[in-house]
Amino acid sequence: MNARLDSFSYDDEIVRKFLWATMIWGLVGFLIGLIIAIQLPLPGFNAAPYLTFGRLRPLHTNAVIFAFAGNAFFCGAYYSTQRLLKARMWSDALSKVHFWGWQAIIVAAAITLPLGFTQSKEYAELEWPIDIAIAVVWVAFAVNYFVTLTKRRERHIYVAIWFYIASIITVALLHIFNNLSVPAGAFKSYSIYAGVQDAFMQWWYGHNAVAFFLTTPFLGLMYYFMPKAADRPVFSYKLSILHFWSLVFLYIWAGPHHLHYTALPDWASTLGMLFSVMLWMPSWGGMVNGLLTLRGAWHKVTEDPILKFFVVAVTAYGMSTFEGPMLSIKSVNALAHYTDWIIAHVHTGALGWNGFLTFGMVYWLAPRLFQTEIFSKKLMEWHFWLATFGILLYVVAIYSAGATQGLMWRAFDETGRLQYPDFVETVMRLMPMYWVRVMGGTLYITGMLVGIYNLYRTWASRPATYEVPVVQAAPLNPAYTDPHAPATGGLWARFTDMGWHRRWEGMPLFFSVMTAIAVIVASLFEIVPTFLIKSNVPTIASIKPYTPLELAGRNIYQREGCFNCHSQMIRPLMYETERYGDYSKPGESVYEHPFLWGSRRIGPDLARLGGKYPDLWHVRHMYNPREVVQKSIMPAYPHLQTAVIDFAAIQKSVDAMAMIGVPYGDAVNTAPELARAQAAQVAASVEAAGGPKGLADKEIVALTAYLQRLGRDLKNATAGGAR
Amino acid sequence: MRLSDIMSAANLSAYAEVAMILFIAAFVAIVIATFAPGRQRTYDAASRMPLDDEHPQTPR
Known part of the structure; x- marks a missing residue:
């Protein structure tokens, strides 16, 4: 045993910064959502050219995904990574570059999107100079993260960190390849891909943005913060490993289900559907793993609002990942695509899974970061119930809106004509549901305001200076050998002995490269044929460029x-x-x-x-x-x-x-x-x-x-x- | 002649199936390895990692 102990402390300052950024940008993102929700039943609410639905809707999605969920991921990742590795982040300066760079990008988005600067690809609207800034900040984050991994003082890398690593690598890949474009001025560019190929690229990106920005990072958070809050280890560590590898192997293929019945080749669409359906298993495995972590602690759920938030979050994860594969089945998709059903699906995930996991995490962190008691447990309860009813109103209304409009579009009368030939009639029918959505959103935002007030009061009673506890741990011994007796015998015995897997886990770089290969190879096999095999895009002689x-x-x-x-x-x-x-x-x-x-x-x-x-x-x-x-x-x-x-x-x-x-x-x-x-x-x-x-x-x-x-x-x- | 002409003529589609089989094989290998007996102790130690912020759980 190595006798020398290192003394060090964790950087919680950066976690506090990300915590506030999460809550404040979250509020902004939700408020913009409320505005566009009102604009639909009340077109007069499109107050100025800069504030029309078409310009604000991308701002809403970007704010909620990249500002709210993004900052929440960073907040939890900086807190948990340092503790799981028994190491401070390698460079405080890079952490700060990451924080301020990311906030500057959000501000740039909030300015440029209302001005109409957009690449018009969903969740990748930001124009090329901002895209470059995102890449730079992401690299700063990744470098800091990977060097910290090499300086760790725990040999095993906990599964939460595997989820973070996969997210960091895949998001970088997705961002770069989907945003390749030719600039035509400072804030205008054209995607280098066209038509079918661009659509394929975009939904490969779009779906995996959901996978690797809203799912895997939050699963990492779940695997750290749920055991923390329940004060017991995760139900099955094996299941969490399986959860990880299944998501890495399957998720990357699922994108084409966004393009069913479009001009995308049929084989690609079927492939996307099959892999989406397979995602059922790991998703539910993960949900069960999360819920069963509370085994023997269910009585705590009634008293502890933090656990309440986590239970609803994991349940919402289960519901939206049940629904996702179902929607990817072509015949279901034929009804649901282009309707509000998809909007409801997304909001079960975003409000329930991402939102509630974030709130639970933030409330768990607040007393520890601000080193004081939470201001009011009662207000936490209020936040929970307001937001829960908000979600229910939102999704029930919008599910019915989706099903209603989808059915009206496809209705034929007895003479074989469209029953609702006037499109606007199918829109009119949705107005009551749109108003219920406004109510649901208002409740959710009220909950958020209660939460921010509670956090503010907690922060206000913080000590004059924060205590910085010193942690001691020995560095990893480079001469370490696995005490586990090496297996003798045939290949099978050595394989199942898993010595190789322990060595892989011990090498974060190698592990990251393997994850990247799984993701890249899958992407290439799915996407490249539409670029290079001509039969995928038959040309039409009369199609000419625009004047x-x-x-x-x-x-x-x-x-x-x-x-x-x-x-x-x-x-x-x-x-x-x-x-x-x-x-x-x-x-x-x-x-x-x-x-x-x-x-x-x-x-x-x-x-x-x-x-x-x-x-x-x-x-x-x-x-x-x-x-x-x-x-x-x-x-x-x-x-x-x-x-x-x-x-x-x-x-x-x-x-x-x-x-x-x-x-x-x-x-x-x-x-x-x-x-x-x-x-x-x-x-x-x-x-x-x-x-x-x-x-x-x-x-x-x-x-x-x-x-x-x-x-x-x-x-x-x-x-x-x-x- | 463009790259797409060459690629279209090259009959590469079989390689997609090869990749699929390799992927499934890799995945099955991971499943077997994960559930192989004799790992429970390692997993138990690993699953306790989040619960202690101060004392390392796995060997140095």
């Missing part, structure tokens, strides 16, 4: 976040082709950098919009949707009639597109001239139809030109018989 003016209009479409409510992807299902027209083909979106297929239909699909209405209809509709569709809930965009098109910027957009292989021909040199000419035509047609005059250089003309182009090329192909 420069249409491209400018598409930029506006992206900026206003239209894709948050409108899909451009008609599924090959009878009730969709009846309602919207011919189903969408993979070859149609070969020039779509990025793809704009959308994931939710709060408004109707737009893939075949071109030519359906005259130009003037679009001008009036954008000015005030309720002028043409009385019950529409779309925000009004009157400013598009006064904002002037930035013709010089169009050239940059065209050049960036040309750089990633879009055949632009002459437009590479003359984009602004071409755009002006087409704008004059559109403006003339609007004026001739009795519309407003002098629109030739206004943004509304570009947007109209874009909307009128949607689906036109395919119609031309059918008309001319050319394929």
Whole structure:
């Protein structure tokens, strides 16, 4: 035994910082959620161009995922990692870089998203300069983390840390590959992938952001903080190991279930479905493991609000991971996709699993970090019950909204016609449920306010200076050998003896590399064929790139976040082709950098919009949707009639597109001239139809030109018989 | 000739199945190893790690 003991202390200052950041950004994220929840039943609530639903919805999702859940993960990871490794974080400076860098990124997101700077890929909206900053801060975090691992004083690495390691590695990979893009100005870029490939990349990212940002890090937290709060070890350590490896092996394949019945090749969609269904087992294994950790401590749950939060969190994990695989089954997905069902599913996970696990953890940490009693246990109870009823109201209302709208979309009457041909009728039906959601959200936020007040009062009674306990532990002995007698005999005996596994666990770098390989190989096998095997994306001769003016209009479409409510992807299902027209083909979106297929239909699909209405209809509709569709809930965009098109910027957009292989021909040199000419035509047609005059250089003309182009090329192909 | 022409002609699809089998094999190996007898003591020590902030639980 090594006699020398190191004396050291843990860095709790950084944990306190992350704790406050979690709660404050959480409140901000929830409040933005409440605003957009009110905007749906009350379109007048879209107060200014910067505050419309399309711009605030990405801010809500980013704030809740990366600011609230992100800071919660960091808070718990810094606290638990140091204690599980018996080592202080390697560099306090890097910890601070991580903290302040991450907060600066959040502030940058809060400014740029309302300004309309967006890559328009869900949860990856932030533009390229911020993406680079995220990569830099993440690397600082990772370096600090991995060096700390090598300086640890426990030989075994506890399973919670495996979950953290997998999260750190995978999030880095996902972030880099999904965000590869060509800049066209300081805050505008185009994804290097197009159409089917971009969609595949995006949902590989999107699903694994849920997996490796909202699931694995929080499972790590669960495996540390639940045993802590219950004061007993996890029910089965074996099960937790199995939980870990199954998630690493399975999760990465599940992304394509977000693209069922779209133009994605069928094999990919089926593969995603199968792996999603397999996820049932580890998810429920993990849930059972969490709940059974409370064996013999159930009487404590009635008295301890912290355990209450954990029990609901783990139950919500079980419910949403039961529902996820179910939704990934194609026939269920056909009903649920594009509806509020998905929104309800997500909120069971986010409000229940991530939210409640965070609250339980924060309340457990507060007295220890602020070195005083919690201010009020009664207020903790209030927070718990307010938030629990908030979740119930939210999800019950939104599940019914999803099922209602999904069923209305597919209903045929006895004559074989759509029963609800007017889309807006299916929206009207949701309004009562939207108001119940507002109530549920208000309760949840009230709970959050109670929580913050409680934490503030706890903090206020902290000691003048924090005590910093000194911990003593011996460093790892480099000459250590496994006392376990090496197995003799055949390969099988040596394999099951597990000496190799103990050695692997002892080598964090090797362990990390193996995890990374499992994740990368899976990703390559799933994604690469759509890039390199031609039969996956059959081309269509009549599909041509957008004109420069249409491209400018598409930029506006992206900026206003239209894709948050409108899909451009008609599924090959009878009730969709009846309602919207011919189903969408993979070859149609070969020039779509990025793809704009959308994931939710709060408004109707737009893939075949071109030519359906005259130009003037679009001008009036954008000015005030309720002028043409009385019950529409779309925000009004009157400013598009006064904002002037930035013709010089169009050239940059065209050049960036040309750089990633879009055949632009002459437009590479003359984009602004071409755009002006087409704008004059559109403006003339609007004026001739009795519309407003002098629109030739206004943004509304570009947007109209874009909307009128949607689906036109395919119609031309059918008309001319050319394929 | 583009890269995608070469890749399309190369008939690589069988390798996806090979990868699948390797993955399943690796996973089954982990399951067997995890549940192999004789590890309970190690796991018991490891599962107590979160409960003690001051005293190391596993050998130095």
